[in-house]
Amino acid sequence: MSVVRETSERCKSVRHLLQNHMVRYEERDLYMSREIQQELNYRLKQEGISELRLPHVFADGIHLGGSEELEKMNEAGELRALLNNYQKIQVRIMCERCGGYRFVPCDVCHGSKRSLLRNHFTEEFCALRCMHCNESGLKRCDLCRDQQE
Numbered sequence: 001m002s003v004v005r006e007t008s009e010r011c012k013s014v015r016h017l018l019q020n021h022m023v024r025y026e027e028r029d030l031y032m033s034r035e036i037q038q039e040l041n042y043r044l045k046q047e048g049i050s051e052l053r054l055p056h057v058f059a060d061g062i063h064l065g066g067s068e069e070l071e072k073m074n075e076a077g078e079l080r081a082l083l084n085n086y087q088k089i090q091v092r093i094m095c096e097r098c099g100g101y102r103f104v105p106c107d108v109c110h111g112s113k114r115s116l117l118r119n120h121f122t123e124e125f126c127a128l129r130c131m132h133c134n135e136s137g138l139k140r141c142d143l144c145r146d147q148q149e
Contacts, residue, residue: 010067011071017070018057023079023089030054032103033134059086065143098141113137 011027018025030052040056047063049056057064059082065069073079105111109130111136133139 007054014055014057016073017079018069021083021085023083023086024088027102028128029103032101032136032138033143035134045061049109059083069148094142095144102141103138104141106130106137106139108132109137 015027028040030037030040041052043061043063044050044052044056049063053066056066057070063121064073065081070079073082094100095102106113109131109132112134113130113135131135
């Protein structure tokens with residue numbers, strides 16, 4: 001559990017750092033979606049990084065680094081200069097639908113990840129994978145997506 005706790009503390013420090021600079025950011029949880037895991041692996045391979053030590057911060061597709069690198073940039077004053085070009089937020093509002101997690105249970109399968117369809121050749125029902133959600137039975141929150149745009 002100490003590995004998870006360390007990762008959580010590093011993520012929390014990066015979150016506070018970005019909130020202090022009042023920049024708009026999107027936090028992605030690797031445990032919520034396999035697509036997010038694959039995207040991070042692809043981006044890190046592009047950067048030539050083989051160690052997967054979370055968190056990793058990207059700005060417009062450019063890898064800024066992890067929590068240690070951001071702390072060093074912040075102490076040197078480089079982070080403020082870098083983030084001045086990005087859109088600032090006025091107030092961070094907690095989403096009333098997802099509570100800030102940016103994912104909600106699927107409306108179609110209600111998180112079961114199954115879609116019951118009738119087999120037209122017999123009277124049986126067959127369980128199929130739900131096409132509206134990810135492998136965790138979740139989909140992106142519509143309200144959060146609308147607020148970002």
